[in-house]
Amino acid sequence: MTTTKNPIDSPPFFPGLRILGYQFKLIGWIGFWLKLVLAIAAIVIVLFASATLGGRPAVPGQPVPTAGAGVGIGIPFLIGGVVCLGISVYWSFFYTRLSRRLVKPTPKGQPSKAETTNWIRAALITDLIGMLLMVIGAESIGGILFSKALSQGVGSFINIDPSRFIQPGDLLVILGSIHGIAGLFIGLSTSLWLLQQTVMQKPPTAPDGAIGRHD
Incomplete structure (x- = not known):
């Protein structure tokens, strides 16, 4: 003899939790694609700028103009920032997977509110660290380029080291x-x-369990 479980015995699915799941899915995919495009652009630009370091002297006997002369101090910070951006792309994809658990019709398998907020805080820390590294790198490179700009006064284009000029590769690193x-x-x-x-x-x-069922 089989018994049928009374639907009243099962806790009702919290409607707001389904909405939250859809929000995680939508925001997760939007953030994923936007950050992925920007991350790829940043990586390509930095690699292209690195490939342009050096070249042929504009005038025979003059030193080779180096696009990255002096700006190398900020490159490690930018690389660290790009790594954090790559991790941030993963977090956006993780949000889309998390949304599937949030919209489950039963509390089993649903993440708790504390668990979900901890994941979001981890993503926030990743973004903050990455932005800090990017800002430090951009500030250091910007300061060096500013000093280069000051050295390019009237008459300074004669018998001067071309590496002291602002090169297109320098601007690519900033971009x-x-x-x-x-x-x-x-x-x-x-x-x-x-x-x-x-x-x-x-x-x-x-009751114990789902995010939508405790404060």
Whole structure:
């Protein structure tokens, strides 16, 4: 003899949790593609700028103009920022996987609110560290380029080391850092919004288990 479980015995699915799951899915995919495009652009630009370091002297007997002369001090910071941006891309993809667990019709398998907020905070820390590294790298490179610009006064183009001029590769490095900062800013914005939406979930009942069932 089989018994049928009374639907009343099963806790009702919190409707707000389904909405939260859709938000994680939508914001996750938007952030994933935007950050992926910016990350690829930043990597390509930095690699292209590195490939242009050096070249032929414009005037025989003059030193070879080096696009990255003096700006190398900021490159490690930019690389670290790009790595953090790559991790941030993963976090956006993780949000889309998390959304599947949030929309499950039963509490089993659903993440708790504390678990979800901890994941979002980890993504925020990644974006903050990456943005800090990018800003330090951009600031150091920008300061060096400013000193180069000051040295290019009237009459300074005669018998001067071409490596002291601002080269196109120098500007490419700055452009790459801007792309990286933009991607990390998107990560910060989306994660903060999802964190707010998660914290706001306060259903009337709160048995153990799902995020939508405890404060």
